[in-house]
Amino acid sequence: MRLRLIGIGPGGPDDLTVAAVKALESVDVFLVADKQRGVDDLVSVREQILCRHTTGRYRTIVVPDPPRDRAPEQYGTEVRDWHAARAEAYEAVLNAEIRDEETVGFLVWGDPSLYDSTIRVVERIRDRGVLDIDYDVVPGVSSIQLLAARHRLVFNRIGGPITITTGRRLGEEVASGADNLIVMLDGQLACRELDGAWDIWWGANLGTVDEELVAGRLHDVLDAIDVARVRSRSARGWVMDTYLLRRAR
Numbered sequence: 001m002r003l004r005l006i007g008i009g010p011g012g013p014d015d016l017t018v019a020a021v022k023a024l025e026s027v028d029v030f031l032v033a034d035k036q037r038g039v040d041d042l043v044s045v046r047e048q049i050l051c052r053h054t055t056g057r058y059r060t061i062v063v064p065d066p067p068r069d070r071a072p073e074q075y076g077t078e079v080r081d082w083h084a085a086r087a088e089a090y091e092a093v094l095n096a097e098i099r100d101e102e103t104v105g106f107l108v109w110g111d112p113s114l115y116d117s118t119i120r121v122v123e124r125i126r127d128r129g130v131l132d133i134d135y136d137v138v139p140g141v142s143s144i145q146l147l148a149a150r151h152r153l154v155f156n157r158i159g160g161p162i163t164i165t166t167g168r169r170l171g172e173e174v175a176s177g178a179d180n181l182i183v184m185l186d187g188q189l190a191c192r193e194l195d196g197a198w199d200i201w202w203g204a205n206l207g208t209v210d211e212e213l214v215a216g217r218l219h220d221v222l223d224a225i226d227v228a229r230v231r232s233r234s235a236r237g238w239v240m241d242t243y244l245l246r247r248a249r
Contacts, residue, residue: 001094001133002103005118007111007140010240011045012207013052015141021053023138027105028058029098031090033065045208046107058105063093075168083117087124094131109240111142115166115184143242144182146206150213153201155182155244167191179247186241189229192222197248200225204232204241212241217248 006023009015016024032046050058066085072078098104108118119137126133144164148155156162163178167186174181174194183191191200198218202225205211212228214221232239 001098001100001131003122003133003135004103004105004138005108005112005122005135006105006138007142008046008049008107008109009141010110010143010146010207011205013045013049015146015207016049016053017138017140020138020140024050024054024105026103028102030058030060030105030107031093032060032062032107033086034062049107061093061097063089065089079117083120083124086117086121087128090121091125091128091130094125094133108140111140112137113139114142114144114164141207143203143206143240144184147182147201147203147242147244150203150206150211151201151215151244153244156180157246170194181245182242183245184242186243187239189222189225191218191243191245194218194245199246199248200243202228202241202243204229204239205236206240206242208236210235218245 004023004027006020008020030050032043066082066089068082069078094104106118108116110116112119122133122135125131144155147153157180160180162180162182163173164182164184165173166184167188167190170181170183170186170190171193191198196217196219199216200218200221201215202221203211203213210232212232214224214228229239229241232241
């Protein structure tokens with residue numbers, strides 16, 4: 001059985017690579033996770049992408065996403081258990097509903113290599129040994145690439161490092177001395193707890209018609225970011241944001 005993990009960018013139907021568009025056309029069946037969190041617009045974005053870039057000769061199977069504790073005491077353990085449950089759910093569908101000659105596609109937000117579980121889940125399915133699976137990965141445009149383009153940024157200082165982290169880990173990274181940070185998965189805007197000596201370049205729902213951008217000295221623009229996040233959620237029902245923090249010099 002052949003699987004294709006296709007990066008579809010952060011949300012805009014114009015932000016797919018040529019390779020991703022060609023990969024979409026090779027797929028017979030798309031498996032789509034239903035997160036059941038009131039974000040139906042995410043499903044419609046996928047439909048727009050498929051309508052724009054395929055001829056429509058495919059079928060879609062929606063797979064209910066296993067529940068997950070979003071604020072667990074043991075974060076790593078909870079996520080690994082969730083991956084295992086996802087693997088079992090996908091394996092059951094692949095085993096019951098997919099013919100051997102069909103190619104199955106997973107539409108992956110952004111790029112499959114960056115804060116996404118699909119590769120790990122597919123590896124778990126392979127390791128279980130129930131199905132004979134081969135798969136490839138088609139890279140996509142990540143939200144951080146689009147953030148850089150929108151703000152006309154070079155992420156690194158000259159010859160300097162870049163740290164990519166999450167809101168959950170932001171305090172640890174700052175304490176360790178990192179001063180050029182790309183932050184993802186920060187629904188609570190952990191950056192508001194930092195001192196004022198930081199500049200921020202922030203973006204939400206990048207690539208969609210409702211994308212939001214804010215930049216400036218951190219504590220001068222936090223209110224503007226809060227307002228923009230409310231606008232994004234009101235417009236689409238969800239917010240996917242990322243930002244660059246750089247210690248001011």
